[in-house]
Structure formats: structure tokens, C-alpha cells
Amino acid sequence: MTEFYAPMPVERKRRPGSLLRTQPVSVRYLSDHTRAWRIAYVSNDSRGERIPVTGTVITSNPVTESATTPIVVYCTSFHGLGGECAPSQQLVTGGEALDQIQAVLDQGWMVAIPDGENLGIPGLGPHTFLASRAAAHVTLDLARAAQALSDSAHVCQSPAPIVLWGYGDGGRAAVWAGEHHRAYAPDLDLRGIAAGAVVSDPGALVRSRRGGPWSALALAGLIGLSRAYHHLPLRHILTEDGLRVAQQAETLSAAVLLDQFRQPLEHWCKHPYPWDDPVWRYVLTNESRSGAGAPEVPVHLYHGSADRVVPVESGSGLFGEYQRRGVSVSWCEYDANHFRAAIDSIPDVMEALAGFLQGPRTSR
Template sequence: MTDFYTAPVLRQDHRPGEVLRTHETEISALVDSTRTWQLVYVSADSRTELIPVTGTVITPRVANPRRPAPLLVYCPSFHGLGGACAPSQQLIAGEETLDPIIAALDRGWAVAVPDGENLGITGLGSHTFLAGRAAGHVALDLARAAQNLPEFAGVTGPVVLWGYADGGRAALWAATLHGDYAPELDLRGVAAGAVVTDPAALVEIIDSGPWSALGLAGLLGLSRAYHHLPLRHVFTADGHRAAQRAETLSAQILLAQYQQPLGHWCERSDPWNDPIWRYVLARENTTGFDELRIPVHLYHGRRDSIIPYELAHRLAADLRAGRTLLTWQEYDGDHLDTAERSALDVVNQLNTFLT
């Protein structure tokens, strides 16, 4: 499969959502009930420049002939910065959480899982973690690509979006960009749990704690997304060496090996307040979350130690103020408990958006 993930050369006449390669494969736990394809397709980065990306499309073997199957674009949470962390590879290896996917397949939906910018595709550098614009493009373009597969016979059904943590951020960005970027998609609603709405605020909160490596990962991801800016000037010499190592690692290894505060690797203790970083973080915060005109379902664990519960309430208040049709559910659990317990509830809520 190495050749499949090799970066293709894009031409000026390529279009977002165009399928470049497909490969039918198998997910061992789902092999009896589904068909699975890995895709290389065209999308756009944070500056809307064309990029190749990868993803997975899973369909029930028995389709409903009376109507097109709804398509769920499911955006996973942060897996790491290195290419081997791609969900498309984790799914085949049996290392990806399947509960959300199975809950959707049981409804008769097709499921599309984007890898994210620079995950999967080799030779393009590290994943652009926290780059919301790129994540939104990649999710929408996978919906386009899935509906262009011959197996869909050119018939387009309704689309819903779902993500948790950084995946929830990607789903909300996709919903925000949908009207201008992919208006032809029949997007019916979005579900997002434990959403990172303000990366700078989150990094400041988790710095010096057990999740501080996520701050380093965010700095590396956004510096890759905005590689035309000198964002890594904040690193010390040790920081540059640490960054080079970290760019290839999974989330688990990052959290284990990089527990120092972000300032340990930087010239200043608060690199998020560097002027160039303030510009980038402002771009990544300037969304239309409060102006969404599709239904939104938010959920969060009251004991979430990674993404504070209060940030979710602030987002909910902004959405309500913007007159978004909002549903809310909270769980008496931490970050991981909530992710595990919420799958059926979320799919049931998304189903109301489709009916």
C-alpha cells in the first residue's frame, strides 16, 4: 500500500472533491456487512491551495433501493502528527474506534472518514493539527469524493457531519464553510462534542499539565499549515530538535514524552502571545459558528479535564445568540468516557436532522 499513499502531482485543472485513486479494502470487524474503499482525492489547505488527501468510505453491503443512503462524514479526534497515525491506516489495522461508525452503518448510512491534511499521504510533512479551515475543506471534499464513487451511481443523498474534540472542530468548520465552499452538498446538520473553539485559550489552560504536549502539537500543526510564515522562530535550539522528533509521533507518544510546558521549548513562556502567532490564531478563531443556518447538536462531559466544560457552554451561548437551531446534551463523565458513551445518542440526534 506504500504506492497508494505516495503524493500525486496535482494539475491546475484538478478540482476539490475529485477522486485520484481508489482501493477497495477490508475492515476485519466489518467485513461481513460492509464494503470499504480508501481514496486519494483533491482538497484545499488553509490558504485554499489544492492539496492531495486521503480518506475512507464505508457502505453497508445491503443498500436501501428506495432512496439514496445518507452520508455521514465522521471526523476522528487527534491521532498524532505522523503519517502512520492516519485513520485510514488505523481502521485497516483494527486500531480505530468503531462504535460511531457502526452506529451509523446500522442505520443504513454510508460513512466517510477523512484522514486530515498530511496524514496518510507521504512526503508532505506533519499533520496540520488545529488548522480548522483545512480540516473543514478536507471533510467537505471527502463528501464530494464519496458521492463521485461509481458505487453511488451519481446519486447524491443528504449529508451530516460529526466529530469529537479536534474532530468536532473540523465538523463545525466544515459546516461553517459549506455555504461558500461546497453549496451543492445537501448538508442537513452537524454534531460536535468537546469542541476546541479557541486554541490559544485551550493551550494556556492545559499548559504545565498532563496534556501540555497538545500545545506543542498545535504549535507544530499550525506552523505547518501556515508554513509561509516564520512561526517556528519562537523555538529555542532544543525546541527545534524536539519539534523535528515530535512531527512523526502518535498522540500517545507525544503525551508520554513531551510533558513539559510549552515555554520549555520556546524563547518565551507564552508563545501564543507572539505577534505572528496572534495573527494565525485569530484566523483560526474567526469562524461563523454563531451564524450557522443548519441544526447543530453539541455535547460535552461535565468532568472533561482536557477541554473545559465552560468553553462548551460559551460556544452554545454564541450559537443560540446567532439563532442556530441547537440541541445540547451533557454527560457525567470525563473526556474519554463521554466519547465512548455518546455514539448512539449522537446518531439518533443526527437522524432527526435527516427526517
């Protein structure tokens, strides 16, 4: 762990998206022509309190000062609750998948990758997995921070056109950022959103699928949401063994979580249907389910029809909900599993993002 991630206080008066620290870095396996920075910036948590968060900004082709380079905020899939699994760390060590990032750089665009609340900076508690409001804030504020960095580094002029892209949990973050854009960050020139394998209703998915990977992810969601809404009595549903396991899991990567916690969530709970607890019903309904709002920019949703991690019905259900709400939304389905669809979709996503960037300016 480098000094860059040392804890940093954030005053309430600091504006969301303002830079706290920057550090030039080399991203392993990317071209020597790329320029990359770790950045720490200001955002808001689920309750509107100022927090420090970290991320990475990468650009490939230097442009003239008169050019405005589009910024793609790319939200990765779930990496874990703690430890050294933040994307900004994995990009430097070579542990982060680069297919999507390279595809953006090949277009000559800037890419910004958020770590997520409480990943990277130690001592803040576990990552607030499934806390969609915080994910939206962190995503939108990274777009602000990337513009501030590009100005100071003389990479491009701002304001830049912004598009959001995410897959899996990152897709959920991208659509929530779109739903909150007008209320939270109307200054951003957001042009469109691409989101794949979106878990639109985590509570319903956990109820319908017990065992397998969703056992560990359900436990991770319980830990993440209880951290995000620590003012609510959310861990009261856990047994003593469950409390011990939750504390242990707070520092683990996704790979270790999936390997070690295969029991259904109720194994660690006092009752067989923990998500039916009234407080949990409130949190899951109001703070983690997508489709409650309507993005004002076009959205491209996609999914693998053979996805065994996130059922295709989760994404298609959100597509239908957005259609009913009048969102300009497209849908693409691939004959592929969860991991293959993430790769097979890249050309179509690039085409969708390019189309969005040709759209009208949206910032106020």
C-alpha cells in the same frame, strides 16, 4: 505503507472532491457484509492551494439504484502528526475505534472518515493539527468524494443528504466545516452537524492549562499551524532545542507525543508566553477559533461535565456563541469524562443525526 499512499501530484484544474485513487479494503472487526474503500481525493489547504488527501468510505447494506443513502462524514479525534496513524491505515490494521462508525452503519447509512491534511501520504510534512480552515475543506471535500465513489460503485444515487459528526479535534473540524459550508461547498446537501468536546478556542485553552496532556497538544498545535501557514514566521518563537524537538515530533503519533512531551510549551520557546506573539495571536484568532461564523444548518453540541482533556466550558461557550448568532443549536451534557462521554453520547447523537436527515434540502 502500501503503494496506494505513494505521492500524487494534483493539478490546479482538478475540482475539489474529485477522486484520485480508490482501493477496496477490509476493515478489521467490522461485519463481512460491509464494503469499504480507501480513497485519495482533491482538496484545498489553508491557503486555497490544491492538495491530495486520503480517507475511507464504508457502507453496510447494498441499496437499490433508486435509493439515496445518507452520508455521515465522521471526523475522528487527534491521532498524531505523522507516521502510520492515519485513520485509513488504522481501520485496516485494527487500531481505530469502531463504536461511532458501527453505530452509523447500523442505521444503513454510509460513513466517510477523513485522514486530515498530510496524514497518510508521506513526504508532505506533518499533519496540520489545529488548522481549522484546512480541516473544513478536507471534511467537505470528502463528502463530495464519497458521492462520486457511490455513483461509480453503484451504491446509491446522488446528491445524497450529508451530516457531519466529530469528537474532540474531529468536533472542531465538523463545526468549522459547517461554518464554511455555504462559502466553500454550497453544492452539498448538508443537513446538520453533531460535535462533541469541541475545543472552540485552542489559544485560550493552552494559556489556561499548562502541564498534563495539553503540553504535548500545544506543541503539536504549534507544529501543525506552522506547517499550514508556512509562509508566516511562526517557528521563530522556538529555541534551538525547540526547533530540534519540533522536527522530531513531526513524525509521531498522539500516544507518543503525550508520553514524551510533558513540559509546558514555553519550555521550548524563547519567551514565557509564546501565544502572545503578534503573528501567533493573528493565526489563533482568525484560523483556529470556532464561532466566528454561523452554520446555516442545525447543530447538536455535547460534552462530558468531568472532561479533564477539554473543559466543558469550551463546548458550552460555543453553544452560547451559536445561540447569540441565531444558529439552531442544542446542548447535551453527560456526567462523564472525556472518553466515557464519547461512548455515552452515541444514542443521542444517532437520534440527532436522524432528525437532521429529515430536514429540508440545503444545496443550491
